[in-house]
Structures are given as C-alpha cells and as structure tokens.
Amino acid sequence: MSSLTRRGTLGLIGAAAAGLAAPALAARRRVVVGAMNLTSHAGSFIALERGYFADAGLDAELKFFQAAQPMAVAIASRDADFGVTAISGGLLSLAQKGAVKVIGGALSEEKGIDGQKILASDAAFKAGLTSPAGLDGKRFGITTAGSSFHYMGARIAAAHGGRPEFVPLQKVGAVIGALKSGQIDAWSIVPHIAKPLAASGAVHIIGNVADYLPGYQVTTVFTSAANAGGDRGLVEAFLQAFSRGVADYNAAMVDRSAGEAAMQAVVDIIHKYVYADQPREKAAVSIINGSMRLNEGAAINLASVRDQLEWFQSEGLVDAGITLETFLDTSYVKVIGA
C-alpha cells in the first residue's frame, strides 16, 4: 500500500520534473528536423521514435533530404529548423551570409572505432593503389567541390605529400557507380556503404580515415542563425532530446554496453529510415557495420572544425574572412579538442 503510494508519488515528482525541464509542456513547439536516410542521423530518429522530442516539449517532424546541400538551404530559408550535415563550403558560405549557425557536433571519427574507409577501385588497386600513399595524381571521387569528400581526399593525400585529381560527380550514387566501373580511382565513405562495396569485390578498402584525421568532426548539428541567437529555449530543448537519442545510440551500437536487446531495438528504429527497402536481416548487418561514434552531448571538436575551415579557405573555396565565430555558436555544448 505504502509502496504503491510511494511509487505514485515518485511518478508524480518525475512527471513534474519532466514538466519543469521541458518548457511549455502544454503547447508543444513545432519543429522540423532535417534528416537524411543515413545512420549518422540516428540521433534524430531515436529521439523522435522514443518520444525524447515530445519530452522536451517539441512536436518534431522529420523532413528528408537527398543531399546535405538542400538541407542547409532549407534551414536558411526557414523551411526546416534543425539539421545534421557535414561541414562543407556551402554550409560555411550560408553561415557567412548570416543564415545558419553550427551549434553542436554529431558524427566523429575516433581511433579504435570503425570509421570512414578509404576505397580504391579494383582497377586502380590492381595497378598498385593499395594504400593512401599512392593517391598522388589519382582520380578521387567527390560529390562537389568543397564537400567533406574533397576535404578528406585532400588531407589524406597530403599526409603523403600527394595531390589527387578531384572528380565532381554530384551524387553519392554516381560516385559509387564511377568507382565500381573504374572511372575514378579512389573515394572515402562511411563504413556502412564502404563495407558492402568492398565485400562485392568491385572495390578495395585501402585505409581508415581515422588514421589520418583523428577526431575528425564529420557532421555537425546546425540551425538557423535566428534560432541560435534568439531562441535559446528551443535550441536547448532540441539539443537535449537529440543528445538522449545519441546517448542511446552510442550505448547500443558503438560501446555495446546496453546489451543485445537494446542493440536490436535501436536497429529496428534505424531500419525504419535507413535501408527501409531491404529486409530487416540484411539491413541490420549494414546498420551494425556502419556504427560510428556520435558526439556525446552533441559536443563539438573545435580543433577539427578549425582545420576544416582553414583547408576550405586555403583552397579558395570559401571567403578568407570567415572566422570560427562566424559559423559556430559554442555556447550550447561542450567543446572538445580545443
């Protein structure tokens, strides 16, 4: 009897606490979260499916994009509120125009955890491209100039004093096709795409991105400059919910500390959005293969972000006048690697 009462009381207190943590529980704020069908967006998927957004007082809706570029533009045009995307020349340029602001980190490379892979086409591999040391003068696939692929390829090759020829192909699908048919020699991509490709024998994994760019901040969380500057409550609520999704993901998929059942539960959630056209068993392999660290608490690696900015500027891809402060608002999350 008393135990029942106590539990009821605890429940009441818990609900009250949640209510306090989430501003304006009565009228939940509508937010549109930009997403892509990639495991790196798992933080958003889990936060939505497990009601973390609702807990934070947000009525969240996922809006899907085929590429990072239109997502950034949608946030600039206020058609979406939050997004997760790689740092690219386009994102920096939009930030410079006062449209978007990076507020946290998402996907990052971590030594010891399977991360992005460096790939070589079968033809190039047979001709001797068996390690990133041979990238000089090779045809390296990128989506567009100023994309994260461009940055990775240049930095990895430069580590060996090389300079590849970059071939813009606009879409990831086109890069995959070009790599399989040997039209390009090399590429780098997240493991859940890299591993099945390598398994088919059409391409070969010749290195890990993490070995060249440890702590590489691959994707970041961003929002419109207006939200970042003028609506702290909204941004904090989003980051809180997003971070809970990230924590679940890391525990289940990266650290595997939550047990097999938790992992399968997270796979189920992700499978709704990633490889949804494939059967569960097949998709699960890719999803598990592709697990990469998401920054705990949406922390952001400042050293990596600075390196990326400097590289984009040195290549003349973005204005030399852009500073970290132009596009980064570090007041929301923990900064690492500074």
Add this chain to the structure above:
Amino acid sequence: MDIRLEAIGHDYGRTEVLRDITLDIPSGRIVCLVGPSGCGKSTLLRLIGGLERPARGRVLMLGEPPADCLNPLTFVFQDFALLPWRTVRGNVALVLEDHRLPPGRMEAVISDVLARTRLSDFAGALPRQLSGGMKQRVAIARALAVNPAVMLMDEPLSALDAQTRELLMDDLVALWTRTPFTAVYVTHNLAEAVRLGHRVAVLSRRPGRIREVVEIDRPLGERGYADADLERIQKHLWGLMRDEARAADEELVDG
C-alpha cells in the same frame, strides 16, 4: 521525233480518268489538249512525259531525238517550278549541270536561251524579283536549254494575267517561228488553243476521251488578234466543250 499515244487508259484508284486515247503528235507541230476541268488532260501530259505510268495502252516515241538533245520530253509547268534560291542563270544551269558538257558549252547554251527569251539582262536576278511573265520565260528558257524533242506544256499561261498572257503567246509564236519545236500544250483556254495549236484535241469530261481533233492550217505567224476564221473555230470548239463543261461543273468532287 514523233509521239504516238496508243489506246491510253488510266485510273486513280477506282475512278477511271482516261479512256482509249489514241493521238499522234507529229514533229515540229504544236498539239493542244483542251477539255473541261477534271477531264484528265494534265494526267495525260504526265503520262506522255513519263512522270506517271499508264494503266492501259502505251506512249511511243517514233524516230530519234535530235543529236544534241539532252532531255527529249521536257515539261513547262503552270506554277513555273523555279528554284527560289537560284538566280535566273542558276535555274537554267540546273538542268545542264548533270550532263558534263564540254567546257564553255554550258555558258554558251545559257546565254543563247536567255537571249532567245529576252532575259539576258536578268541573268543574276532571283525568282522573287521577277514578274509572273518573266518567271514563265525563265521556265521556257530552261526547257529550251536541254533542246527537247517535245515540249510538254501544262497550262503554262494560266497563272498569268490576261495582258501578260498575250505577250507571252507572242513570244511563243516568235520562238516557234524562228526554230519550230514540237509541243503538247494543255490548256482550258480556247483562245490560246486556236492561237498556238496546229492541231487541237478536245477531251470529254471524265473519263476523258477524245471528242474531236481539229486541224488549224493557218501558219502561227499569221494568226491575228481578231481573226474571223479563228473566231469560228473557237466557237466550234466551245460548242463541243460547253455541255461537257457544264456537266463536269455539276459533278461532286468525290463523286
């Protein structure tokens, strides 16, 4: 060279357009074909010229064409059929270019026929710059250039106004008088027929048959504007044609 038509008959689909036409076209003579519209006279001309194949009967060429004849059966069309992108000279040259004439010969022929049709001053003009009468003179010059054995003239003056028609008839008479040529001359205009024809064949309405062949003996050069004999012949021809023309006019086009 003479032309002989032997029992020519022709159909378009299930419609019989010509029936049992037998006619001689003697060398050096102009034979006019007259008849109501739709009687098949233009069809007959195309059969003679080999642009269509007769369903029945045959068209015979008797004797050899002149030695320097490049195109024995040569048409002059009602709509002139000049290439608008070629000059007067170029239009005449067109019909000579395929014949690999000795050097200088082509230029000589062109100059000659342009002089005969009084077009020498307009050799460089484009068809759009010419009047209707001049266009038809270019077409005649082009026909003369190949030195035809027989000229097949398909209502050559019908697209022209009355005055131009008179002038051009004078030109044709002058041309024939200087160098007699053989011609089959299709017209629905009886005045033209009695002015230019040595022999006038009157066709009935469809299916076209020969109603009568009228010989006109008076030399072309002596046929004046208001000649009583010619008036009489023209009246006679009109008498032959009138009922046919009226009946033809009242037929449904597809009937």
Add this chain to the structure above:
Amino acid sequence: MADTAAGMAAAVEVPFRGGGFAPRPKRWVGPATFLALIALAEWGTWAGWISPLTLPRPSAVVETLIALARSGLMFDHLLPSLTRLAVGAALGVGAGIAVGVLIGLFSHLRAALVPLVAALFPIPKIALLPLFVIWFGIDEGSKYALIAFGTFTPTVVATFGAVDNVDRSLIRMGQSFGLSWWSIVRKIVLPGAMPGILSGLRISLAIAIILLVAAEMLGARYGIGAYILEAGALYDLERLFAGVVILSLLGVLTSAAIGALERRLLGWRG
C-alpha cells in the same frame, strides 16, 4: 431640304476597328526592362530589403565576372565548354540532319525510325548521363554524347518535317529534267528544307546549352556548367549568377550566329 438635314444629322464617322495584332519593333523597351530590373536588384541588395541570401548584388556579379576574366579562369572554363558544345552539337546536328533527310526520302526508313525518334525524344537525356559515363567514359566522351544525343532528336524531327514541306512540284520538275537522284537531293531537297532545318537548329543549340550544365555534372573540373554547379554547392551566389550570365550570353551569341547564317543561306527569301 429635309433630305440634306437628315443626311447631316445621320452622318457618323466610320469607327476605326483595324488596330492592334501587329507587333511593331520597340528597340529600347527590351534593354530598358533589363536595366530597370538590375537597378532594382542593386538598390534592394544595397538598401538591405533584399537579403544577400536571396539575390547577389548585380555589381558584385559584374566584379566577379571581371575578376574571372582577369585571372584567366574565364578562358579555362570557356574553352572546354565551347569545345563540348561544338563537338557535341556538330555530331548531334550532323547525324540528325542526315537521318532526318533519309526519313524524309525513304518510306521504309520513315516507318522504321519515326516511332523510334518519337520514343527517344521525351527521354530526359540527363537521366542517361550515368549510362553514358559507362559507355563513353567519364571524360569528354560522355559529355559529347549527352549533348549530341540531346541535339539529335529535335534536329531529326525538324529536318524530316522540313523535307516533307519541300515543294513537291520542284522535285517533279527535277525528275522531269532527268536530274540524278543525288542532284535532286543536293540541289532541290536540301536547299528547300534549309529554312526548316535552320529553325530546328535554333532549338537544338538552345538545348545543347541547357545540356552543357548537365554534361558537366559528372567529372568536369572546368567548364561553365561545372563552374555554376560548384558555385551552387558552395552557395556562392555571385559566382552562380556570373556563370548564368555567361550561359545567357552564349545563348544570345548562338542565336545571333544562326541569324547570320539564315541571312546568308536564306537570302533568297527576301
């Protein structure tokens, strides 16, 4: 008399009903519209009621163009693009005219090819680009192929339509003078079809310029299309618009070139 008075009273001038429907050239209106819009954009971006996210400042676009020309990069981008346009369009238009003439002349070919061309025409050529990359390689081959294929079908349709419209009486005239088949094609059919072929060429070349950007989507580092795509990816609106201005100028220039060709080849139309 009353007659006259009545006549006077009833006299009404005939109302004019014949105006309009006759476009007259107004030389200055076109450029003035352009200038007014540009001035408006300049003012708006300068005053701030057009955000830099919406539209670049026109003067900044001009500066970008000048910088592009000064650095020599303009040439680096123009040369490959012009080569791709020239080679691709020459292949497509040449093959298109040849096939169009053949369709116009031979009934069997017409029966065989017209449905095929009708099937090819509506295919978005951009969708075939990955296929072309496999067939012709990621370098110039696939770019030539895309532009050639894109210009081929409209040229075929324009050409066989033009051949169909050649005055049959001219062809019959050629036959009646015993001209060889080849002479009739060369001297009567082709010149007669030229007006239609040239107006088809106008459309084909505009399509070629549109496809240039698509062709440079895959694997091109230099070229006006690649330049525009890169500017779009970097969200660099000044460069994006600078590239678009170059494409527009290219369009105006090709149109003027065809105009000159028409005046030269079709002068006989007067």
